[in-house]
Amino acid sequence: MELKGKTALVTGGASGLGEATVRRFHRQGVNVAILDMNDKRGDALAKELGDRARYFNGNVTNEERVAEIIEDTAKTFGGLHICNNYAGIGSAHKTYDKKRDAPHPLDTFKRVLDVNLIGTFNVARLAAQQMSRQEPVTDDGQRGVIINTASVAGYEGQIGQVAYSASKGGIIGMTIVIARDLAQIGVRCNTIVPGLIHTPLFDTLPDHIFEALENSVLYPNRLGKPDEIAMLAQQIVENDYINGECIRMDGGIRMTPR
Template identity: 50%
Template sequence: MDVKQVVAFVTGGASGLGEATVRRIVNDGGKVMILDLAVDRGERLVSELGGKAIFQKMDVCSAESVQKALERTVEEFGQVNVVVNCAGIATAEKVVGKKGLHALESFSKTIEVNLIGSFNVIRLAAAQMVGNEPKAGGERGVIISTASVAAYEGQIGQAAYSASKGGIVGMTLPIAREMAAHGIRVMTIAPGLFETPMFDTLPEEARKSLGAMIPFPSRLGYPEEYALLVRSILENPMLNGTTIRLDGAIRMQPR
């Protein structure tokens, strides 16, 4: 898909990996609907990027909220042909910890936001995409979700987070197989350790220590590198139905 023809629906688009993706698509000539709960950050980003980006507050867990955002995107830009799911939460809680058992509520919340929220966006956006006029090769759209290396090597305390991200990996191929009949590709990216707001509060030495865990390059990933992979997926029609690890060859240890 030519990025200049992209109308992207980016969840978690006001910061981190999502923001970098928004900037990359707009800079390459595409249009973006930025979805996030952080209104101030989203509106500041739109004011910076100009008319090729709009913002709407959206809850990925609400079918009504997602549907309204999709409808507004179509009203403003004519269609939606790309989805990038970056919205999510990170949690850490032991199954049996010093403070007691893992709360079922926090496990359910993590699954609801990360896994069910991603699926909610996928199903509603796919319903919109099937009506798109096909591009070259019959392509109608591309859906990209964000998992994590924790889907493969979850650390102690990551039972809920790993389950939520593993679910995203697991549903990628069956959805891609189903959507193939409609000319819609479905991919997932599993990032390793990246410079995102989650690490902003860490001291510089702690950030360097985390980066040193990565074989090469021995540093935290840059959000722009995630965005470059998004662009590569958009441009390469043979990328479909799989998860790409973007992690500098790191394999997480138990703790």
């Protein structure tokens, strides 16, 4: 699918991987709808990018709000062709913490799955509905592309990541099913599986910990760049034969227990 002139919805689009993708898509002539809950960053980014960008405050778990945003996006830009799901949260709790004699808080587990897994599916299913109502944009009858985001933790989560790993493993597991479900309407679904990507969170770490993380990557020995994830998102959109895939973007890292 050619990028120029298409419209993309990017959740978590006001910062990190989402912002990098918004910026890359916009440079390629894509209209971008930024769905986030950070008004300051979202408004500033949309203002910077101009008429081909809009910011929407919304929670990905809210059915009515997401539906409103997708409808507004389609009306504003004439359709919706790309859905990039980056919005997510994390937690750090063991299944059972011996020191505190405490099991994993169940409400925290539910919250992580609600945002990461159910939120991703909520946006994907509503985006697919909108895409189904549009005319095909390729000779193969393609109407759109959904790109979800998992994590290497979905394959080899570390100690304390049980909720996060479960949510990302769920995204990995539903990728091929969504692709199969949506084949009949000409919509592809793929998942990006990032490793250690250099977002602002890592800048708060002590130097020795940061260096240890870099050295844990097989090659190259550094953290990934947000734009490298955005580049993969672009390539998934442009290559019509990539479908039902979970693509690791991690420098060959395989996570250790700690």
